[in-house]
Amino acid sequence: MKETVSEFALIQRYFAALTPPSSSVELGIGDDCALLRVPSDHSLAVSIDTQVEGVHFPIAAEAEQIGSRVACCALSDLAAMGATPLWATLALTLPNADAAWLEAFSRGLGTVLKRFNIALVGGDTTQGPLVITLQVHGAVAPTKALRRSGAKVGDIIYVTGFLGDGAAGLAFLQGQLPLDAAAAAYVSERFYAPEPQLHAGQAIADIASSAIDISDGLLADLTHITSASGVGAQINVEQLPLNPLWARSLTQEQAQHWALTGGDDYQLCFTLSPSQQAPIQAHAIGVITHEQKLVCLRDGQPVVLNQGGYEHFN
């Protein structure tokens, strides 16, 4: 079935510039496939990630913000494996080939890709509802790749930075959290350009026993680690790092709830033997336990949260 090929062919102009010369790219955009060279003695790490208008970002989002967010979120999966990013491919479905939208989207996407030295090597642009899929590709030494499955009883649980920022950002963007200008700017930036923790992932790749990126919320994602590792976990909620910029607008319990169950943080959660020191700035928030369940403690007492999510993991 035919699309308006000529119109959509024009789109290539916006993306061709995102393929800088690279020794690992034998052939980029413009043939039936890209031809790529994985560094010798490395595994290829790949992750594919879709964002849908109105589901993963508000309909009011600007094109540049969408481009940035798509890149940051996808790269977070490479960070969680300790991989070095190399290439991206883009499947862009959009209602029409609006030049201004495309220019802004490719600028947002390109800024992130350029910062991490990633070449856009292929893509497909189709007409339809706004749905954006990005696949990211990286390299990692097989023995260093971070998995979800290696956590051991007694390991300390760390996160790389503030939790709850994603939930606060979404609440603010949806008009449900009044914030002052500084806090508003911070949470918006964290929602549309969550920093992929690539350097952190690479720094801990040698020593962490497990890792995951926090996209669905700390409890949900930590459960992926505990399930894959056959262990449990205990979280001390007062140790959860919260950014006071937005957290002071809520009760402490509400803020902790967002830190535990809110999605879209894109920090790494990782586990480390207690004999190891974290080689990066990170926050210890709990410990891996033998009993295969997740327990949250406040001042040493188990807590039950009121809304969504938590009960599933208890």
Place this chain on the structure above:
Amino acid sequence: MKETVSEFALIQRYFAALTPPSSSVELGIGDDCALLRVPSDHSLAVSIDTQVEGVHFPIAAEAEQIGSRVACCALSDLAAMGATPLWATLALTLPNADAAWLEAFSRGLGTVLKRFNIALVGGDTTQGPLVITLQVHGAVAPTKALRRSGAKVGDIIYVTGFLGDGAAGLAFLQGQLPLDAAAAAYVSERFYAPEPQLHAGQAIADIASSAIDISDGLLADLTHITSASGVGAQINVEQLPLNPLWARSLTQEQAQHWALTGGDDYQLCFTLSPSQQAPIQAHAIGVITHEQKLVCLRDGQPVVLNQGGYEHFN
């Protein structure tokens, strides 16, 4: 922003079975990334391909047909590079997690992947309008990879099989081409399960000077070869291979028009030095010329087609 995670997590059950054990897959579905091993001394070939309901297949299409079509069309790009397929990743956006639909879709997808020994190594399932993106990954020796850019003046232009099948299939499915039962079955199968010409691509990888798969129509795709190679082409329309099953329902001119401009054929078009013999069954349909334009001849006389497409390429 949160989806109905628990509902969509169930989907994994339909796709986990599509990852058979393979020495090239160090880690499949179920972590932040898949970890893959590209055969040594080979380049990685990747292509990403999106199909949108109502754009790339009729809204009435059955789930198994959609799954099959998505896989076949994506693999066609690997065929066009002469690559050996290895892995696929799936980004599936769908309105709701309908178990029957998912079971049928994964059966259609899985049948094709299994036939070509391809592991589904990762995916993302999101809620939204039905949009399906498949990325395929293969391996090819760098010196053997087929490109669009190597066609030389005097090279013979070949296609691997019948042209116009895709256009006939679409016309039939849209109720615009009455066919008898045998013809209807044939064109429907060709539309929903177009055979990716993987063996043909690998067989010609050593000797063809250029290749492309015919997805947008012969003239459009041949123009990609001539543009990339800085040459022109001359097609003898009476040499276009047409399947009489459907072609006999049309005038010869109409059938040839579909063969020239219809999309969705997924045959390979390739060029070969006149001193070489095609190592596979293929149809010679013309010759590469010096003047950088595309000319169609009927009985030695230039022809101009009436509708769409052709004028762009003249």
